[in-house]
Amino acid sequence: MANKNGSEKVRGLEGVIALSSELSSIDGEEGKLVYRGYDIYDLAENASFEEVVYLLWNGDLPNQGELDALKRDLRAARELPEPVIDILRKVPDTAHPMAVLRTAVSALGLYDDEADADTPEANRRKATRLLARTPAIIAAYARLRDGKEPIAPLSEASMAFNFLYMLNGEEPGTAAEDTFDTCLVLHADHGLNASTFTSRVIGSTLSDMYSAVSGAIGALKGPLHGGANREVMRMLLDIDEKGADPVDYVNEKLENKERVMGFGHRVYRTMDPRAAILRDRVKALSEERGATKWYDYSMAILNTVKSEKGLDPNVDFFSASTYYMMGLDPDLFTPIFALSRSAGWTAHLLEQWEDNRLIRPRAAYVGKTGRTVTPISERA
Numbered sequence: 001m002a003n004k005n006g007s008e009k010v011r012g013l014e015g016v017i018a019l020s021s022e023l024s025s026i027d028g029e030e031g032k033l034v035y036r037g038y039d040i041y042d043l044a045e046n047a048s049f050e051e052v053v054y055l056l057w058n059g060d061l062p063n064q065g066e067l068d069a070l071k072r073d074l075r076a077a078r079e080l081p082e083p084v085i086d087i088l089r090k091v092p093d094t095a096h097p098m099a100v101l102r103t104a105v106s107a108l109g110l111y112d113d114e115a116d117a118d119t120p121e122a123n124r125r126k127a128t129r130l131l132a133r134t135p136a137i138i139a140a141y142a143r144l145r146d147g148k149e150p151i152a153p154l155s156e157a158s159m160a161f162n163f164l165y166m167l168n169g170e171e172p173g174t175a176a177e178d179t180f181d182t183c184l185v186l187h188a189d190h191g192l193n194a195s196t197f198t199s200r201v202i203g204s205t206l207s208d209m210y211s212a213v214s215g216a217i218g219a220l221k222g223p224l225h226g227g228a229n230r231e232v233m234r235m236l237l238d239i240d241e242k243g244a245d246p247v248d249y250v251n252e253k254l255e256n257k258e259r260v261m262g263f264g265h266r267v268y269r270t271m272d273p274r275a276a277i278l279r280d281r282v283k284a285l286s287e288e289r290g291a292t293k294w295y296d297y298s299m300a301i302l303n304t305v306k307s308e309k310g311l312d313p314n315v316d317f318f319s320a321s322t323y324y325m326m327g328l329d330p331d332l333f334t335p336i337f338a339l340s341r342s343a344g345w346t347a348h349l350l351e352q353w354e355d356n357r358l359i360r361p362r363a364a365y366v367g368k369t370g371r372t373v374t375p376i377s378e379r380a
């Protein structure tokens with residue numbers, strides 16, 4: 001069905017170029033991801049998450065003074081408003097972790113005097129507050145749910161260090177901090193994925209940053225998007241609990257026409273480079289510990305899905321076992337994804353507002369036509 005301007009309807013907007021962006025580029029054929037001109041392998045190896053945040057927000061990697069200033073701003077902005085902590089105390093234990101994060105981030109906006117201020121400077125300050133507070137929300141929620149009190153961050157430490165410290169109440173080792181920091185770098189931005197597109201649609205109406213990021217969290221929650229990492233770990237744990245053969249387990253899923261979470265991608269037609277980086281990280285972690293179970297299961301599943309369906313793993317497949325081997329609760333996997341992607345969402349909003357135009361596509365109407373109202377007394 002062609003639109004008035006002759007363009008064809010495209011299901012799921014697959015392959016449709018909706019806008020121009022300088023933030024990140026994905027080459028689906030070659031399996032490449034670039035943030036502002038830097039390849040993801042280079043950034044994962046040689047840049048911290050805070051450096052990548054600066055890069056996404058400002059266009060260049062920071063020098064030492066610029067990085068120190070960003071860290072100072074993030075430290076100054078990270079304390080949670082008490083009423084938001086109260087909300088976290090009251091949410092039902094059965095609440096979905098991403099619904100809790102969506103609610104708390106939305107509530108942050110109620111206690112930000114600049115919530116509806118739409119100058120570039122105010123939006124930059126809000127981006128800093130949102131990014132600084134999201135780790136604290138996730139860690140506080142996780143501890144309160146376990147009947148423990150939230151823990152304040154240690155002043156000079158990195159975001160990666162402080163998230164693990166606020167969550168576990170003990171200082172993480174260098175290896176854990178580095179691994180987690182790399183995970184944050186890998187998840188920071190990824191073109192016009194569903195949650196980023198959601199944030200830009202909301203931003204394009206000139207609504208506020210809290211509304212746009214809350215909407216993005218709602219989109220990321222879905223198992224076809226960021227919610228997949230939690231489902232991947234549930235699958236691995238189910239295999240382990242049943243003592244099942246991973247190959248038989250996943251073949252049964254495929255025979256039942258079920259989706260194997262962590263595989264396939266709308267853009268990548270080869271392995272997601274983030275999956276390759278995390279695969280090697282899980283392999284190294286497993287060999288260091290002499291415990292290769294999750295890696296072995298994952299590789300058996302990977303080889304089966306590749307040979308049976310020709311599908312490659314995406315970032316969610318190996319992030320699951322990476323986080324699990326770090327002792328993180330699968331319930332927190334998608335909130336952690338949101339933590340990192342808050343850098344990308346806010347960067348896209350800043351970019352959207354530099355040259356805004358309302359995002360409003362068309363729908364091809366295929367409903368009934370030419371009907372007239374029958375008085376209700378005469379309707380069957």
Ligand code: SDX
Nearest residue numbers: 190193223224225226228259260261262263264265266314
């Ligand atoms: C993320 O967009 C991004 O950039 C997202 C992300 C980011 O960083 O923001 O990269 C993060 O969301 C990664 C994706 C996480 N989701 C999952 O792992 C969920 C499982 N994967 C899928 O459901 C699927 O692959 C999608 C949603 C990711 C992409 O789906 P598409 O492009 O709409 O492809 P499709 O559903 O039309 O599938 C094409 C074919 C179908 O086969 P047929 O019906 O044509 O025979 O591939 C099959 C699908 O059945 N297929 C799968 C499959 N994914 C696709 N079959 C089994 N298992 C799968 N996982």
